[in-house]
Every structure is written in C-alpha cells, then in structure tokens.
Amino acid sequence: TSNSTKNSPPSPPKLPIIGNLHQLGSSRSPPHLALQALSQVHGPLMLLHFGSVPVLVVSSAEGAQAIMKTHDLNFCSRPKSTVFAKLLYNSNDVATAPYGEYWRQVKSICVLNLLNTKRVRSYCGVREEETKAMIKQIRDSKGVVNLRDMLMTLTNDVVSRVALGKSYYSDGGFKELSVDHTELLGSLYIGDYIPWLGWLSRVTGLDAKLDKVAKRFDDFLDVVIQEHMDNTDQKEEDQKDFIDVLLEIQKENSLGFRIDRVSIKGVVLDMFLAGTDTTATLLEWAMSEIIKHPSVMSKLQNEVRGVNKAEEDILTEDDLIDMPYLKAVIKETLRLHPPLTLLLPRISTQDVKINGYDIKANTQVIVNAWHIARDPKSYDYKPEEFEPERFLNANSGISYKGNDFELIPFGAGRRFCPGVQFATAVNEIALANLVHKFNWTLPGGVRGEDLDMTESSGLTVHKDDPLKVVAIPYSSV
Ligand code: HEM
Numbered sequence: 349t350s351n352s353t354k355n356s357p358p359s360p361p362k363l364p365i366i367g368n369l370h371q372l373g374s375s376r377s378p379p380h381l382a383l384q385a386l387s388q389v390h391g392p393l394m395l396l397h398f399g400s401v402p403v404l405v406v407s408s409a410e411g412a413q414a415i416m417k418t419h420d421l422n423f424c425s426r427p428k429s430t431v432f433a434k435l436l437y438n439s440n441d442v443a444t445a446p447y448g449e450y451w452r453q454v455k456s457i458c459v460l461n462l463l464n465t466k467r468v469r470s471y472c473g474v475r476e477e478e479t480k481a482m483i484k485q486i487r488d489s490k491g492v493v494n495l496r497d498m499l500m501t502l503t504n505d506v507v508s509r510v511a512l513g514k515s516y517y518s519d520g521g522f523k524e525l526s527v528d529h530t531e532l533l534g535s536l537y538i539g540d541y542i543p544w545l546g547w548l549s550r551v552t553g554l555d556a557k558l559d560k561v562a563k564r565f566d567d568f569l570d571v572v573i574q575e576h577m578d579n580t581d582q583k584e585e586d587q588k589d590f591i592d593v594l595l596e597i598q599k600e601n602s603l604g605f606r607i608d609r610v611s612i613k614g615v616v617l618d619m620f621l622a623g624t625d626t627t628a629t630l631l632e633w634a635m636s637e638i639i640k641h642p643s644v645m646s647k648l649q650n651e652v653r654g655v656n657k658a659e660e661d662i663l664t665e666d667d668l669i670d671m672p673y674l675k676a677v678i679k680e681t682l683r684l685h686p687p688l689t690l691l692l693p694r695i696s697t698q699d700v701k702i703n704g705y706d707i708k709a710n711t712q713v714i715v716n717a718w719h720i721a722r723d724p725k726s727y728d729y730k731p732e733e734f735e736p737e738r739f740l741n742a743n744s745g746i747s748y749k750g751n752d753f754e755l756i757p758f759g760a761g762r763r764f765c766p767g768v769q770f771a772t773a774v775n776e777i778a779l780a781n782l783v784h785k786f787n788w789t790l791p792g793g794v795r796g797e798d799l800d801m802t803e804s805s806g807l808t809v810h811k812d813d814p815l816k817v818v819a820i821p822y823s824s825v
Pocket residue numbers: 442443444455458618619622623624626627630686687688691692757758759760761762763764765766767768770771
C-alpha cells in the first residue's frame with residue numbers, strides 16, 4: 349500500500365513489499381550515510397517507504413526547523429515500535445511514550461525534578477570521583493588501553509550512582525545486561541513494517557531475546573526499588589538519587605498526578621539508555637579526533653594544563669569554568685559525530701503541508717542530524733573537517749540547545765533531550781582530565797592522522813573499532 353499523493357515529497361523508486369528498506373545501508377554503510385546519498389538525489393525532504401510505512405526523511409536545517417519548531421506539535425509523538433514496547437514497559441518511559449498527558453507528566457518530572465540545574469550540580473562529587481577512578485585505572489593499566497571500555501565504565505558508574513544510589517556496572521552481570529539491552533534497542537522488528545512477516549521475529553529468536561532481557565532488567569530494578577523502600581534513613585536533598593526522588597513524588601502525590609512503579613522503572617531505565625552509551629560514544633569520538641589532530645591536542649592541553657595539579661588531584665568542575673577551547677572541542681565533536689545520528693523517530697498526527705509538499709497523518713519522520721551538520725549550507729567553511737575554532741570565530745553564536753537547526757545533536761522542540769546539562773558536565777570533566785593527565789599515542793607506531801574513523805551501524809553510532817591507545821602519564825607540577 350502507499351499513501352503518497354501527487355503532492356508528496358520526491359521518492360526513490362521502491363520494491364514491492366519491502367519498499368525502500370533495502371536502501372537503508374549495510375554493515376559497511378550505516379543508515380545515515382545511505383540516507384545522505386539518497387537525499388543528494390531526491391532532495392532534503394524525501395518520502396521513503398519502510399515496507400508499508402511512509403517515512404519522511406529530513407536532511408536540511410530548514411526542514412528540521414519546519415518539523416521541530418514550526419510544526420512541532422504535529423510531529424512530537426513517537427511511532428509505535430515493538431522493540432521499544434517490549435524493552436521499555438510498553439513505552440511507559442519518557443523517550444518512546446506517545447505524545448499526550450502521560451508523556452507530559454513524566455517529561456516534566458525529568459526536566460523539573462531529576463535533571464534540573466541544581467540537581468545536576470549536586471552530583472558534581474559523583475562525576476569528580478568517577479573521573480578520578482577512571483584516570484587511576486588508565487594510569488594503572490600498563491600498555492595498550494581500550495579507551496571505549498574505560499569510558500563506558502565511567503558513564504555507567506556515574507548514571508548508576510546518580511539514578512540508583514550506587515554503582516552496579518561491574519557487578520554480577522549488569523554490564524552484559526546493559527550492553528545486550530542497548531544493542532537490542534537498535535534491532536529491526538520486521539513485523540512493524542511488513543505485518544504479515546511478523547512471525548519472522550519468533551523464528552529468528554528476536555522475540556524471545558527481547559522478552560528475556562526486558563525481564564532481567566525488570567527484576568533488577570524491582571530489587572533496587574525494594575531496597576530503597578526498605579531503607580528508612582533520612583537523606584539530605586543533595587544526597588538523594590533518582591529513585592529516592594521518584595518514590596518521594598509517588599508517596600507525596602505532590603505533582604497532582606500519580607506515578608506508579610512501572611513509570612518509576614520506565615523513567616530510570618531511560619536514564620541508562622539515553623545517558624550512558626551516548627555520552628561514552630561522544631567522548632570516544634572526541635578523543636579520536638584530537639589524537640588525529642595533534643594541533644588541536646596541543647591547544648587543548650595548553651588550555652587545561654594552565655591549571656596546575658598534583659599527580660593525584662584531578663581538575664574539578666570549578667577549574668573548567670573558563671575553558672572556551674574545551675567547550676569548542678566538545679561542540680565540534682557533537683557536530684561531526686552526533687551519537688544519535690538520526691535522533692529518535694517522530695510521527696505526524698495530522699495532515700500538514702511543508703514546503704508545498706503534503707505530509708499525511710501517521711507518516712514517520714527521520715531527521716538526519718548527522719547530514720545537516722556536515723551540509724555546506726549549514727557550515728560554509730570546511731564542513732567535513734574537525735575545526736573547533738569555528739565555534740570561537742564565525743560560528744560562535746551557534747549552540748546545541750535546540751534553537752540552531754544546523755546543530756541538533758540533542759534534538760529540538762518539545763522532545764528536546766532533557767539530559768543536555770548532565771551530558772555536558774560529564775563530557776567536560778572527563779575530556780579535560782584525560783588530556784590534562786596523559787599524553788596519547790596510538791599502539792604499533794600508527795600515526796594519529798592515520799586513525800581509522802569508520803562508523804558503526806546501530807541506534808548510537810560508534811567508531812567501528814574501539815579506540816585503543818597508549819597513555820603516557822604527565823605531571824604538571
Ligand atoms: C551526549 C549525550 C546525549 C545525546 C547526544 C542525547 C541525544 C538525545 C536526542 C537526539 C534525543 C531525542 C530528541 C528529539 O526527539 O528531538 C534525546 C532524548 C532524550 N534524552 Fe538525551 N542525549 C544525551 C544524553 C542524555 C542524558 C545524560 C540523559 C539523562 C540522564 C538523557 C535523557 C534523554 C531523555 C529522557 C530523552 C527523551 C525526551 C523525550 O522524548 O521527550 N539524554 N536525547
């Protein structure tokens with residue numbers, strides 16, 4: 349079936365039954381690259397079909413603005429997905445809940461109670477301690493370091509302590525569970541696009557895997573919540589973790605609506621899914637780019653090493669306030685390597701006209717944020733190159749807070765990421781200390797400029813090969 353009209357956006361030719369699914373890339377060419385290539389032929393607004401589902405692909409800053417600002421209300425719901433439903437409490441979380449009263453309530457809890465400026469600041473001690481632990485671990489490991497592993501441990505330990513009260517990452521299989529969960533989130537559930545092929549997910553074992561991982565995570569969260577309920581110790585406001593805050597909201601019914609246990613688990617699960625892999629991936633890309641660009645490395649080291657510290661002391665968050673180059677390096681990494689290259693999918697709720705094209709209700713929308721940030725129309729100066737200076741000069745006015753559509757790694761509009769401050773705080777302290785405490789080389793005498801930057805497929809786009817490095821301790825005093 350097709351719901352194209354004569355006024356629909358341009359579409360590449362499609363095959364019977366699968367539509368354009370075969371054009372979505374391969375392990376060698378992830379979807380954001382395949383969609384970029386298609387949009388260069390068919391334009392910045394194009395209509396694809398994934399099986400029977402119409403999908404609008406947006407590849408320009410103007411198009412993104414039309415979707416996430418001008419018509420945000422029409423496009424701020426999420427499509428139904430069996431994978432999300434199975435893994436995320438039937439989408440009773442924040443990130444995948446359809447637009448409506450439930451989403452408004454849980455999103456407001458995230459924005460106002462869990463991820464507000466004051467609470468994010470209150471976790472400064474956790475970030476500093478975990479960064480210090482990472483630096484020590486790197487210093488203690490002789491030889492080649494798998495930096496991806498170190499960064500995944502850092503972000504999971506931070507989120508785990510903040511959300512659950514203590515670090516579970518390295519305990520009893522939680523790491524494997526978390527990795528399986530994140531990987532499964534990116535799986536293609538063919539029955540969502542070609543309903544009569546739904547049985548394939550049973551035969552391939554995908555259904556069973558989803559159910560098993562969801563159950564294990566649910567059992568784990570039940571235990572942690574019960575421990576919190578059994579613990580009657582009074583905690584100071586700045587000692588509370590997310591489960592403490594959520595249980596308090598539930599008990600006091602203070603927001604004028606009830607949240608139940610499923611909602612608490614859904615919200616907490618989102619913090620792991622949205623806040624660990626994304627941040628670790630961003631940091632791995634940042635380190636890869638600066639190792640590849642020695643001049644950026646030395647400028648950044650000059651800036652952060654302006655603060656003297658004894659070997660055992662790390663740079664604290666107070667030390668980072670006046671570090672414009674550090675912030676420009678992070679912004680440039682978010683530009684070239686947005687961890688969620690295609691953001692999270694949206695769906696239209698009503699028929700609407702965009703740039704003269706008719707977009708029907710129930711059209712899914714993918715915004716290629718990766719492509720937009722490399723588009724010469726967005727950045728006229730060497731858009732494909734890693735040049736943090738652009739954000740100190742010509743493009744200094746551009747921010748990633750959802751108002752400048754040429755840089756939308758955290759999305760925009762009603763669905764904007766509520767974790768941006770949390771992520772920025774982790775990114776800054778981790779990166780500053782990594783370059784402050786060590787000089788970096790690649791193993792086997794490989795030159796920085798030869799580092800392979802091939803991208804992986806998946807919901808979060810990593811460097812395909814984990815970054816392996818040799819860290820040479822540096823002391824500024
Ligand atoms: C570098 C790190 C991160 C990146 C690149 C990122 C990116 C994104 C993007 C692209 C979206 C979808 C926005 C849209 O649809 O317009 C999103 C949503 C979300 N993010 Fe983040 N995020 C990051 C870190 C975090 C952290 C640390 C947390 C929480 C601790 C978090 C929590 C969420 C939640 C709850 C949503 C769902 C919002 C909604 O649907 O209304 N994120 N994020």
